[in-house]
Structures are given as structure tokens and as C-alpha cells.
Amino acid sequence: MKRSILLIAIVFALLGTACTQKPKETKKSEKEVVKLTDDERMAWWRDARFGMFIHWGPYAVPGGERNGKVCGGGAEWIMDKLDYTIEDYEKEVVDVFEPVNFDADEWVGIAKDAGMKYIVLTSKHHDGFAMWNSKISDYNIVKRTDFGRDVVKELAEACRKEDIVFCFYHSITDWHHPQAQSIFYPHYNVGQKDQTKSNPEFPKYFENYLKPQVRELLTNYGDIGVVWFDGEWIADYTTEMGKEMYEMIMELQPNTIVNNRVDKGRNGMAGMNVEGNFAGDFGTPEKEVPATGIDSDWEACFTMNGSWGYKPSDKKWKSDEKLIHSLIDIVSKGGNFLLNVGPDGLGVIPTESIEILASMGDWMDANSESIYGCKASPVNRPEWGRYTSKDKVVYAHVFDWPEDGKLMIDEKLKVKKANLVDGGKKLKVDGSIVVLPKNAPDNIASVIKLELAQ
Missing domain, CATH: 3.20.20.80 (Glycosidases)
Structure with a gap:
């Protein structure tokens, strides 16, 4: 009988302790959301x-x-x-x-x-x-x-x-x-x-x-x-x-x-x-x-x-x-x-x-x-295709490959270096002209990377 009374007392004591404790805080998400600009x-x-x-x-x-x-x-x-x-x-x-x-x-x-x-x-x-x-x-x-x-x-x-x-x-x-x-x-x-x-x-x-x-x-x-x-x-x-x-x-x-x-x-x-x-x-x-x-x-x-x-x-x-x-x-x-x-x-x-x-x-x-990370062209659309830009680089997307092998670049773009994106072949730059190989590397759109002087 004494043992039963003692057990009951212990149980009530534990319950009382539990009731006085604060509830556990909800666990925060492992990945805190940082509000971005x-x-x-x-x-x-x-x-x-x-x-x-x-x-x-x-x-x-x-x-x-x-x-x-x-x-x-x-x-x-x-x-x-x-x-x-x-x-x-x-x-x-x-x-x-x-x-x-x-x-x-x-x-x-x-x-x-x-x-x-x-x-x-x-x-x-x-x-x-x-x-x-x-x-x-x-x-x-x-x-x-x-x-x-x-x-x-x-x-x-x-x-x-x-x-x-x-x-x-x-x-x-x-x-x-x-x-x-x-x-x-x-x-x-x-x-x-x-x-x-x-x-x-x-x-x-x-x-x-x-x-x-x-x-x-x-x-x-x-x-x-x-x-x-x-x-x-x-x-x-x-x-x-x-x-x-x-x-x-x-x-x-x-x-x-x-x-x-x-x-x-x-x-x-x-x-x-x-x-x-x-x-x-x-x-x-x-x-x-x-x-x-x-x-x-x-x-x-x-x-x-x-x-x-x-x-x-x-x-x-x-x-x-x-x-x-x-x-x-x-x-x-x-x-x-x-x-x-x-x-x-x-x-x-x-x-x-x-x-x-x-x-x-x-x-x-x-x-x-x-394409990835690129912005709008800094100059007007050329007759032969489109430009995209990224930092100090402009990409010339050539839809119509020039028969004479000379690609006219907008004079506002001061080109320092040029190369084909597909394969990396370096191309000669002569003022506002980029000298191209005879055949286009891509039948749909060939891309030339133009590194600008400024």
C-alpha cells in the first residue's frame, strides 16, 4: 500500500513539473529565408x-x-x-x-x-x-x-x-x-x-x-x-x-x-x-x-x-x-x-x-x-542577325553568313578580339570588320564573341 501511494505521489510530481515547463519552441526551418532585394x-x-x-x-x-x-x-x-x-x-x-x-x-x-x-x-x-x-x-x-x-x-x-x-x-x-x-x-x-x-x-x-x-x-x-x-x-x-x-x-x-x-x-x-x-x-x-x-x-x-x-x-x-x-x-x-x-x-x-x-x-x-546571363544589344539590330551582350563582351549571332567573308560590325563597338564561340577559333579584326572563315560553323546561327576595348 505504501509503495502504491509513493508511486502515485511520484507520478503527480512529474505531471506537475511537466505542467510548469514552457512548451518547446517550434523548430525553425533548417533553411532560413533571407529576403532579397x-x-x-x-x-x-x-x-x-x-x-x-x-x-x-x-x-x-x-x-x-x-x-x-x-x-x-x-x-x-x-x-x-x-x-x-x-x-x-x-x-x-x-x-x-x-x-x-x-x-x-x-x-x-x-x-x-x-x-x-x-x-x-x-x-x-x-x-x-x-x-x-x-x-x-x-x-x-x-x-x-x-x-x-x-x-x-x-x-x-x-x-x-x-x-x-x-x-x-x-x-x-x-x-x-x-x-x-x-x-x-x-x-x-x-x-x-x-x-x-x-x-x-x-x-x-x-x-x-x-x-x-x-x-x-x-x-x-x-x-x-x-x-x-x-x-x-x-x-x-x-x-x-x-x-x-x-x-x-x-x-x-x-x-x-x-x-x-x-x-x-x-x-x-x-x-x-x-x-x-x-x-x-x-x-x-x-x-x-x-x-x-x-x-x-x-x-x-x-x-x-x-x-x-x-x-x-x-x-x-x-x-x-x-x-x-x-x-x-x-x-x-x-x-x-x-x-x-x-x-x-x-x-x-x-x-x-x-x-x-x-x-x-x-x-x-x-x-x-x-544566351545565359546576357542582356540586350547595346547597338541597333544588324541586317545579318542579332547582338547580345554581357559585361565587356558582345555576341554577334550571324543568321546570314556573308559571302565575301567580311562581317560588318557596328562602329560604336570597338572590337579588340574576336573568336567563334563554337570551337574557339580566333578571327582577324580589321577596324569594324571581322574576317570570317568561308563556311558558317552553324547553318542556323553562328555566334562570334567580340571582346571590346572599352
């Missing part, structure tokens, strides 16, 4: 210059076709273009989406071999379907499909293994949500052109659905390089909402980068902001390149054919030459190039895209120093 925050992106856009979701299953009809424009708009009801879209598209051939490591390898430094995946497009395991809604790839895997998680992990920066695209507009654009069936996106079309419950969607899902993506998948918004054109979304969204992102991940479509300042497809105080870190020209350089950060996004999403009927593939020239042209004007692939419903990137990217990768293997 804006220039420091943008540095990796400005250095990268070349990234992969991935438009992928259930819309890849029909590939832009329904009952013998082909939707105009991008196949990712099929829900709107071919008049699906929400119920039909769920049954005919979402419920048969089973991308069993999806391989995140393979996708990242294709991007890396092409010389791309970052990947932007569509986490949710306008159809409202989430490509991650969202707790906000069951309308996602994990809970709604037999595939049942978190694509955002797998791709984020694959990117980090290969030192590729993972980023995500997110649609502000939502054709599936009852507090967003779903009420405008059969023309879900009528609000893009008719600003009188509005859903009075959109603020609830913004506060209770849109923001929480973005918060999930920024909380559960590690460091995010870029948050790439789209669909800001609807009347329901306001500049106040845009600034609120931007501030939330900066609180969650202060060193991420956000495009200008988070706010309402974008000037159409030209992509740069109109005058005013708008949130966002870079402009977004779509399928076009500014005529001249722009004195601010910008990124041009392009498709390889005419569609962002998978569309097998679209055979108008751009050539590797055109896309390499586009990359050079964009960098010569101080921009980034975000080039899209649209995997099919099984998770396979089209062969045509892979072949084009492989060719671009071959060119980048030999000439990437003229």
Missing part, C-alpha cells in the same frame, strides 16, 4: 533566359475535338469553344483522364537537354481542374481520377533533382466554379470581351477558393521560382484583388517572382503594362516580340504549333531555325523566352516537340554563353 530576387530569372511552359490537363484527352468538330485556337479552350456543360466536361473529359505514361523525370530531362533553366506548369487552367492534391476542392487529379497522383509534387521534385527552377501557372478565371464563370455557360469566357458580364459572388470565390489554392501551392511544394497568372481580364477581378494576391504571395514566399497578370495593367497580347501602379515583376508578351528592347523585365511566351494544349490536328509546327532565331531575338532585346509543350492525354510530349527541343539543345550546347 528586387534585383537579387530577379537575378536567376534574368540569367536563365530560356524556360519551358507546359500546358497540360484533362483537355489533353479530346485534343481540341468533339463529335467531329475541331475547336478554333488552343485546345485548352475546348470546354468553352465546343459548349460543354460542366457535367459533360466532367464525364467526357475529366473522368477519362488517366495519364499513365506521365514521367516527371523524363519531362525535366527534355527541358534540361534543350538548355531550359526553368519550367512553368499549369497547376489549374481555365477549366478549373487542379493538377495537385488540393484540400480546398476534390476537383483535382488525385481525388477525381483513377490516376490519383500529384503531378505538381512529382514535377517539383524532378526539377529540384536536376537544378531546374520549378514554377507554376494559375488561372484566375474558373469555368467550373459556381461563384466564378460557370454561370455564363455556354460561353464561359464571355466576360473577356463583355465587361458587363459579372458574377456577384466572385469575391467569395476569390477569398475562399482562389487565394487558398494559391496558398496551398506556395506552402506544400517547396520554393517556387515564378507564379504565372492568367485570366485576369474578367470584370470580376479587380486591381485591388491583384495587389492583395501579390502581397499574400510575398508574405508566403518573399523571394518568388510574379508576372504582371496578377493585376489588371497588362496591355493585351503586347503584354507590357499600361501606365499606372500595378503589381507584378515582369511583362508577358504572348506569341509576339516587341520591335525593340524594353527597359524593364519581360518574357515572351510562344507555342510550337498554334495551340497551347495538345492538339494533334494542328500540324503547323515551327521550325527549329525559327525558334532558335526567336530565342536570340528575344534575348537581344533583354527578354526571356518561355516555349510551350502540350503533352497528350497519356502524359506524352509530342514527338515533334521533342525533336525541335533536341535541335535547340544542340545549338545551346555550343552557344549557350551567348
Whole structure:
């Protein structure tokens, strides 16, 4: 009996001690977040210059076709273009989406071999379907499909293994949500052109659905390089909402980068902001390149054919030459190039895209120093190609190799030395003329490194 009383006393004594002790402090993250300056925050992106856009979701299953009809424009708009009801879209598209051939490591390898430094995946497009395991809604790839895997998680992990920066695209507009654009069936996106079309419950969607899902993506998948918004054109979304969204992102991940479509300042497809105080870190020209350089950060996004999403009927593939020239042209004007692939419903990137990217990768293997970390040309565009610059070096990208072997360099560039980037062969400099070998080392774009005297 005495032993029992003694044990009870000891137990109560220990409990009392435990109750008087302070609770242990939550262990801090092993990697403290150091808030960078804006220039420091943008540095990796400005250095990268070349990234992969991935438009992928259930819309890849029909590939832009329904009952013998082909939707105009991008196949990712099929829900709107071919008049699906929400119920039909769920049954005919979402419920048969089973991308069993999806391989995140393979996708990242294709991007890396092409010389791309970052990947932007569509986490949710306008159809409202989430490509991650969202707790906000069951309308996602994990809970709604037999595939049942978190694509955002797998791709984020694959990117980090290969030192590729993972980023995500997110649609502000939502054709599936009852507090967003779903009420405008059969023309879900009528609000893009008719600003009188509005859903009075959109603020609830913004506060209770849109923001929480973005918060999930920024909380559960590690460091995010870029948050790439789209669909800001609807009347329901306001500049106040845009600034609120931007501030939330900066609180969650202060060193991420956000495009200008988070706010309402974008000037159409030209992509740069109109005058005013708008949130966002870079402009977004779509399928076009500014005529001249722009004195601010910008990124041009392009498709390889005419569609962002998978569309097998679209055979108008751009050539590797055109896309390499586009990359050079964009960098010569101080921009980034975000080039899209649209995997099919099984998770396979089209062969045509892979072949084009492989060719671009071959060119980048030999000439990437003229792209990575480069800035806009310090002089006007030459007739024979483009210039990019880095410190006291200018890179001459020669598209049209001169038959007489004499490359005329802008007189403002005081060239001290010149050599071919591919192979390093030294070239003779005679004033403003660089003497070239008879044959171009590259049929698409040969690059000459010009070291300047000043």
C-alpha cells in the first residue's frame, strides 16, 4: 500500500513539473529565408533566359475535338469553344483522364537537354481542374481520377533533382466554379470581351477558393521560382484583388517572382503594362516580340504549333531555325523566352516537340554563353542577325553568313578580339570588320564573341 501511494505521489510530481515547463519552441526551418532585394530576387530569372511552359490537363484527352468538330485556337479552350456543360466536361473529359505514361523525370530531362533553366506548369487552367492534391476542392487529379497522383509534387521534385527552377501557372478565371464563370455557360469566357458580364459572388470565390489554392501551392511544394497568372481580364477581378494576391504571395514566399497578370495593367497580347501602379515583376508578351528592347523585365511566351494544349490536328509546327532565331531575338532585346509543350492525354510530349527541343539543345550546347546571363544589344539590330551582350563582351549571332567573308560590325563597338564561340577559333579584326572563315560553323546561327576595348 505504501509503495502504491509513493508511486502515485511520484507520478503527480512529474505531471506537475511537466505542467510548469514552457512548451518547446517550434523548430525553425533548417533553411532560413533571407529576403532579397528586387534585383537579387530577379537575378536567376534574368540569367536563365530560356524556360519551358507546359500546358497540360484533362483537355489533353479530346485534343481540341468533339463529335467531329475541331475547336478554333488552343485546345485548352475546348470546354468553352465546343459548349460543354460542366457535367459533360466532367464525364467526357475529366473522368477519362488517366495519364499513365506521365514521367516527371523524363519531362525535366527534355527541358534540361534543350538548355531550359526553368519550367512553368499549369497547376489549374481555365477549366478549373487542379493538377495537385488540393484540400480546398476534390476537383483535382488525385481525388477525381483513377490516376490519383500529384503531378505538381512529382514535377517539383524532378526539377529540384536536376537544378531546374520549378514554377507554376494559375488561372484566375474558373469555368467550373459556381461563384466564378460557370454561370455564363455556354460561353464561359464571355466576360473577356463583355465587361458587363459579372458574377456577384466572385469575391467569395476569390477569398475562399482562389487565394487558398494559391496558398496551398506556395506552402506544400517547396520554393517556387515564378507564379504565372492568367485570366485576369474578367470584370470580376479587380486591381485591388491583384495587389492583395501579390502581397499574400510575398508574405508566403518573399523571394518568388510574379508576372504582371496578377493585376489588371497588362496591355493585351503586347503584354507590357499600361501606365499606372500595378503589381507584378515582369511583362508577358504572348506569341509576339516587341520591335525593340524594353527597359524593364519581360518574357515572351510562344507555342510550337498554334495551340497551347495538345492538339494533334494542328500540324503547323515551327521550325527549329525559327525558334532558335526567336530565342536570340528575344534575348537581344533583354527578354526571356518561355516555349510551350502540350503533352497528350497519356502524359506524352509530342514527338515533334521533342525533336525541335533536341535541335535547340544542340545549338545551346555550343552557344549557350551567348544566351545565359546576357542582356540586350547595346547597338541597333544588324541586317545579318542579332547582338547580345554581357559585361565587356558582345555576341554577334550571324543568321546570314556573308559571302565575301567580311562581317560588318557596328562602329560604336570597338572590337579588340574576336573568336567563334563554337570551337574557339580566333578571327582577324580589321577596324569594324571581322574576317570570317568561308563556311558558317552553324547553318542556323553562328555566334562570334567580340571582346571590346572599352
